[in-house]
Amino acid sequence: MLQQGYAIGQTAFPAPRPASGLYVVATPIGNLKDVTIRALETLAAADVIACEDTRHTRRLLDHYAIRTHCLSYHEHNAAQRRPELLDRLAGGQVVALVSDAGTPLVSDPGFKLVEAVIEAGHAVFPLPGASATLAALVAAGLPTDSFFFAGFLPSKSGARRNKAAEFATVPGTLVFYESPNRVAAMLADMQAVYGDRQAAVARELTKRFETLERGTLGELAQRFGEGAAPKGEIVVVVAPPDEEAPSADIGDDAIAERLESLSAEHGVSRAAQILAQETGLPRKKLYTRALELGSRARKAT
Incomplete structure (x- = not known):
């Protein structure tokens, strides 16, 4: 040769x-x-x-x-x-x-x-x-005009949810990699963070036992939570936030009241994260707003 x-x-x-x-x-x-x-x-x-x-x-x-x-x-x-x-x-x-x-x-x-x-x-x-990223994206049946590749999320649930929350308002389809033994837990955490968005789970792309499961995050979490963990490489694709979801004004009294309530229960950082998931507003802006509200409350006392 x-x-x-x-x-x-x-x-x-x-x-x-x-x-x-x-x-x-x-x-x-x-x-x-x-x-x-x-x-x-x-x-x-x-x-x-x-x-x-x-x-x-x-x-x-x-x-x-x-x-x-x-x-x-x-x-x-x-x-x-x-x-x-x-x-x-x-x-x-x-x-x-x-x-x-x-x-x-x-x-x-x-x-x-x-x-x-x-x-x-x-x-x-x-x-x-x-590229597994692009192969899964084009077969998922989700928007492809704008997407964000996030790689692997942390292996522990709490850290995984916190990291996933950082991408909650990204105006595009999300693409993640995951190990097969964690995919069910990861999908459940994603449902908790993103709600029941449409998603797809691609496994063993281009190989003999290639599969691509589609459904809501809740449906997929239940499907992959039943029976033994799947084998092979996993790519998870998640739809963008609902563009028609009602927007909120960060200065609204209702937002301020909700921030104050959540901050008292969970602390400022977690409150901003929770409200970002609920409203689609930027977490960093909500965090800043929560700090301002806390400062005003301390001065008032």
């Missing part, structure tokens, strides 16, 4: 050497056919491939008869690996960066490497391709 080349089936192809630089290469999220010709050429022509798990990446490379050397680059060794990769780039080499699946830097290590490469004056080339 060609040293710098790849094969599709029994047909071998050469891999022209690209310019020196860091190539951020998207790889399949499941189906190995979801790889671009440019990605194969780059991986075959690179001097080295930096990847999260060399064994995982090697399965893709072996499928296309690519012999390029791999070295591990993950969150636990990134600080030690970066100088080596920068030295390679300084020497005019071609370095490819991949994640275990999909587009690197999307809930994967790599940002600091790209930042360091740019600071060192080397070129960075993005090679677009597979």
Whole structure:
């Protein structure tokens, strides 16, 4: 087999050497056919491939008869690996960066490497391709004109709800990643924070047992709460806030009364969070308003 080349089936192809630089290469999220010709050429022509798990990446490379050397680059060794990769780039080499699946830097290590490469004056080339975020989004049946990728939420319920509340008023569809053993609890927490918005849960995208469940957050929480936890990678897509929901004025007396009542019971920060969920008003503005009300009340006494 060609040293710098790849094969599709029994047909071998050469891999022209690209310019020196860091190539951020998207790889399949499941189906190995979801790889671009440019990605194969780059991986075959690179001097080295930096990847999260060399064994995982090697399965893709072996499928296309690519012999390029791999070295591990993950969150636990990134600080030690970066100088080596920068030295390679300084020497005019071609370095490819991949994640275990999909587009690197999307809930994967790599940002600091790209930042360091740019600071060192080397070129960075993005090679677009597979993405679990986009695959789930376009199949969910929810608005796609504006969306917000939030990655993984905290594993504990309280912290998860607090973090989810930060996105309650985002005027777009929300996209999250989640582990299969936490998805039922995560959906229940989301219903508590967002109400019963429409949502979708995508599992094992592009793989043999791909599924996409749609419904309200409450329906999905109940569905995934029954029986054993699902297997595979999970993407959760949540609809935007209802655009027709009645708006509230942060200066309204009713808002002030509600803030005072909630603050007395839960404290200022939690009161702002609860009211933001109830009204769709910005939590930070409600927090500031609650502080002002508290200051006035203290002065009055």
